[in-house]
Amino acid sequence: MKSLKIFVVEDDDWFNKLIVHTLSLNPDHEVISFKTGKDCLRRLNESPDVITIDYRLPDMTGDELLEKVSESDRRIQAIVISEQNEIQTAVDLLKKGAYDYLVKSEDIRDRLLNTIKHISENRALQKEVVILKKEVREKYAFSNAVIGQSSKIKEVFDLASKALNNNITISIVGETGTGKENLAKAIHYNSIQKEGSFVAVNVAAIPDGLIESELFGHEKGAFTGAQTRRIGKFEEADGGTLFLDEIGEMSMNMQVKLLRALQEREVVRIGSNKPVSFNCRIIVATHKDLKEEVKEGNFREDLFYRLLGLSISLPPLRERGPDIILLAEHFARLFAKDNGMPPKRLSDSAKSKLNKYHWPGNIRELKSVIDLAFVLSGEEEITSDHISYSESENMDDLMVTELTLREYTRKIVQLFMKKYNNNTKTVAEKLDIGQTTVYRVLKELEEEQ
Incomplete structure (x- = not known):
């Protein structure tokens, strides 16, 4: 099957043949030629990838044909070819959606092939992005991102499903290592925001002096070292989801600025007076009890209620019963796949030892334990002897x-x-x-x- 279908619209017989011959040299091109714009429009239902348009056709101008093609299918890339090197005409056509404007000259063949090459490369990249997005969505489907069958994790699923078709703010509470970011990603990639970006910020990992620039962005020269304009995370997440991890670690000064941004749905870059609006879902996560933090004066009460939204509590691993073994087997399969190794099963003794441990590091610790056990076990089975914990005793x-x-x-x-x-x-x-x-x-x- 040809990888690129190209329509050539050119009323000059000699030049028509020249373009068709030039493009047909590539075996991956399917080239169909027309003498008029109307003939081309009649066959647009065949979904060409590219159309080369002569600017002066007998039945319509190039910009008229360009407009009709764009109305029919904006994915079609149009290359306008003209005898005149008119800069303003070229600018106007590019503004109307033309991919390129070429002048009929001695190097027209090389320039045309170069433009077609760029279009092919862009199409390949777009297909790759589509494939990657599909893979990401599959990876973060609820059944893959948050593995479990315990009653407590089913309650998490039920709550999370209520947020998929709306823009409600979500607050996730859970101990370190319980999978808060994984849950946030699962919500995003299964929600109406899935076409937008998922942007994660670990508040605890950014120094207080840099967090404002990270979230809101800055203008060139706003401070020493600001050599270029920087887009903040709020702008980057526009149309998608902004995930603020460890929100309980944010300073009181920054809490005031965050509250204003959430209330106004706009941010002001450092060094600028112009507000920039944003429209994204906010998901926050913390291992702290924010109600207690409010009582102790460490967290603003007004910000607490602004962020509360739909509250989801992730249970610690030790309270998830059968999920411990489900997760352990999942991590064993994952390690084998990632390292090109044959799978290994967990022995009854290994399962018993895993179930007795209290998992202070939760899922993150379990994955590390299973990864190490997989390496230590030389046979097809992981036994209790291969299970070791970082703590000296439990x-x-x-x-x-x-x-x-x-x-x-x-x-x-x-x-x-x-x-x-x-x-x-x-x-x-x-x-x-x-x-x-x-x-x-x-x-x-x-x-x-």
Whole structure:
């Protein structure tokens, strides 16, 4: 099958044959010629990829034919060919949608072939983009992006599905490593915003002095080092989704500016007074309890309610029951595929060990554990001997050795401090003890070192 269908519209018999002969030298071209614009229009239903248009035809002008072609199918690339080197005419035609304007001269064949080459390359790139978009959508289909069959993850699916046909702001809450960004991507690529870009910003990873420029952009010369204009993430996400990860880490000063941007649906680049409007869905994520952050004065209450929207809580892996093994098997298959290796199964002992662990690092930790186990296992099966954790001990190991109540208390506090990122308030709540008790235990441990 020919890769490029080209219509040639030229009333001069000699020049018509010249163009047809030149283009037909490439075996991938299917070339059909016409003497009038009307003849060409009658066969537009054959969907040509390119049309070369003589500017002065017997029945209509080149710009008239160009306009009718554009109305019929804007994907058709039109090349206007004229005897006159008229700059203003060329500019007008390019504004109307012509791909190129060529003058009939000695080098017309080379210039025409060069233009056709560029069109072919652009079409190939467009096809590649379409294929990549399809692959991304398949990758982030809910069944692929958020794997699980537990009741808690099904509740997440049900909530997320309610956001697909609208533009509601979404707030995702969950411990580190639970897959908040994956869920955000799944929502985007299955929603009405899927044709737009998914733009992710990790608020915690950007210094406070740079976050405004990152989100809103800046003009050339706005500050030292601003050598060119930079488009901010809000503008970049226009028509799509802006994902603000770890929103709880944003400074109070930046929270004020973010609130205004969300209220007005516009941003002002640093160094400019001109507002730039945007239209994108906002998805935020955090591992913190923002209500508590509001109470403690670390997060603005008005911004909290502006961002709340549809709230989705991602459960930690230890509360997802059968999903642990489902995910483990998925990561084992993925590792085998990515590395061109034969698949390996999980033994009963491996599954038992995986189910007993409390997974402080959640899904991210599980993937690392399975990747390592796959490498360590030389056979077709991954056993419990190949499963190793980064922590020196877990709650099951803790009960093997007989200790005093005081020693057990210290070890439990240590484990929970690791599990909850050294947040003494959260540890106190989870263990149902006073925060002062946690401080006392940590002080005793420090003094003993």
